[in-house]
Amino acid sequence: MTLEGVANLFEGSNDVDTSAPVIDDPRRRRAILLAVCIALMAVVASVSGLNVAQPQLATTFDASQGQVLWIINTYTLTLAALLLPMGAIGDRLGRKPVLIAGLAVFGLANIAAPVAPVMEVMLAARLLSGIGAAMIMPVTLSVITSSFPGKERSRAIGMWAAVAGGGGILGMYLSALLVDIASWRWLFALPIVLTVAALLIGARAVPNSREKTPGRFDRLGALTSISATVGFTFALHEAPSLGWADPRVFITLTVAVLATVVFILWELRTPFPLLDIRHFRTRGLSSGTTLLLVLFGVQGGVSLVLYPFFQVLLGWSGLLATVGMMPMALLMMLASGLAPRLAARIGARAGMVTGLTIAAAGLALMAGLVSADGGYLSVLPGLTAMGLGAGLAMTPSTEAITSSLPREQQGIASALNDLTRELGAALGIALLGGLLVAEYQSAIAGRLTGVPADLASAASEGIANAAAVSQNAGVHAEQILTAANEAFIAGWQQAMWVGVAVMTALVFFVLFRGPKNTTTTTEPVDDPEDAVHDPSGALTV
Incomplete structure (x- = not known):
């Protein structure tokens, strides 16, 4: 890259080759x-x-x-x-x-x-x-x-x-x-x-392709987006362990909110925004980003819940626990590859709704069938449904995002798609993980009657702590383990049912706000605000 090219990054240029071959x-x-x-x-x-x-x-x-x-x-x-x-x-x-x-x-x-x-x-x-x-x-x-x-x-x-x-x-x-x-x-x-x-x-x-980029690089937009993303990501990662009231979490969350407000106001004002907020009026961008945010949030929460179940309740190693997750991963990868064919037959919006419905059913299966005695087979049906549904929903939502922004902003469209996934996973781990911990602590409290206070307090911190404490708990060992297992299953079920409720709400959102195009694959448009839809539902410009 020449010095001229680096200068164009900050100053903009009308001479940049816009042909993306x-x-x-x-x-x-x-x-x-x-x-x-x-x-x-x-x-x-x-x-x-x-x-x-x-x-x-x-x-x-x-x-x-x-x-x-x-x-x-x-x-x-x-x-x-x-x-x-x-x-x-x-x-x-x-x-x-x-x-x-x-x-x-x-x-x-x-x-x-x-x-x-x-x-x-x-x-x-x-x-x-x-x-x-x-x-x-x-x-x-x-x-x-x-x-x-x-x-x-x-x-x-x-x-x-x-x-x-x-x-x-x-x-x-x-x-x-x-x-x-x-x-x-x-x-x-x-x-x-x-x-x-x-x-x-x-x-x-x-x-090698690059686009015509008139105007300066949006440095304030970049700075505020970095501040907001760091703040939200840090707060969501640390809140489950530090607590939402911790000064570090509260301060970074406040900075993130302020940076987001400044970012939105500036992007609406500047003639050359990093990300034009107005594009979120389009169905594809709003529904695609919302779907990925929620879907990866639920997935992150599910992964957080599954590993303690495998490693503590079932006594599996870290390697075996990861193998236990493979059906979901493999089905997700397979379904993502098949999703374009499904969308070509029934339409992008219908494909997204189908995937979300299957994923919600998977969460319901994990909530309703899970038990310590049932072992891995009690979660396998839910795992497979979750992987299949997520794979079917991800591809059309990703395409909806990239097709909603103009050709010269495909890098931004791709980054927005990636960022939504990252923040969604952090959000799901924080929220569903918090629900699990809260319900675990509530459920175990009434099951430790007669257990010495120091042992009960340690066991209430988490199922892994309870397993460790039980090794030196003498006559109370079985009671602590049973109480911890039952409390963990109760926390699991609450987290999964909340996930089902969120996914169901998302299904209705996509039904009403999903992309209008039915069975036609779309290209990135030159100006999404000028996009219109013909009576057949195919996107035209």
Whole structure:
């Protein structure tokens, strides 16, 4: 990238090539899709990979639990905060250069992390890794939307959504396997290999496209979006452990709300906004972002509930618990690939509603059938339905978002899609996790009659604490374990039923506010405000 190109980022230019070439060669399209999906897998797998190595990280760096969580969350915070600005930068500077540079930064960071001698170096590597990931993730989708034609574009988005939805669980499985057979330092081998593969394929296959971007880069919009995203993500991640009244949570949440207000007011005023808020008037953008926010929120909450169930109630290892999640991940990936065919037959809105209804049924099955005695089979039907429904709903909602913004803002559309997923997962973990904890503590209180106060207090903190306390509780051991199991199931059921209620409300929202186009795949429009719909329901401009 030349100095002129960097200058254009901040000043804008009317001379930038606006042609985003549609690739006609099927072999090259397959190579492009392979490159961006491998790059996306590297990013997504790194979000959850270190979760399985928390004890080893604490021992290696002599770190507290809070410090270990910062090692994990620094990556997530940086990725989420920079998605919108990096999406816009990709549109301005060129998608291929930003992708290649992001892969290089991401790869170097993942080489530095496993050889980090002290925690400070590890934190710096994770920060750098998050920056690289934020450069990669929105570009992977905007490359697809800008270079694939109609039907092929829809299928490619389906593959992208499959990797985005199921890649995290697959990454956790491989990470747990590496921790069990080797060391936490080998966790970074997977993203390094994926990064190298994406670089080799992407350098040859990915086309370089960028759009006409008049006006200055929206620096205030970028700054306020970063502040809002960091604030919300931090508060949602930390609230379950620190409490909503904790000053750190309260202050960051307040800053996030103020930054959001400033961002909205500024974006409505500036002639060259980072994200034109007015686009949310379109059905596709409003319904697509809402669907992904809620769906990934519920998924995040379900994952939070399932791991204690597998590891504490059933006594499984971390690796086996991750294997237990695989049916949901694999069905999600399969359904995401099939979703474009379903949408072509029944329409995007009907496809979204079908997926959401199946996912809500899965939550209801998990709430109604779960029991400690029933074991894994009591949650398997709900898991499979959840994976199938989520996969069917994700692809049309992602396409609805990218089709709602103009061609020159496909990087922003992709970043908004990614950011919605990140914030949704954090929101679901905070809210559904909070419901589980509250109901657990309420339900266990009346079941510990006769148990010494110190043991009862420790058991009330969580099911893992109860399992640990029971080992030295003598005659009270069985009572504590039984009480904890029953209380956890009660908390599980409440969290799942709340999820069912939220998903049901979302079904009705999509029914009334879903995209109007029925069975026609749409391209990004030059001006969504000028889009009209013909009587058949197909989007026209």
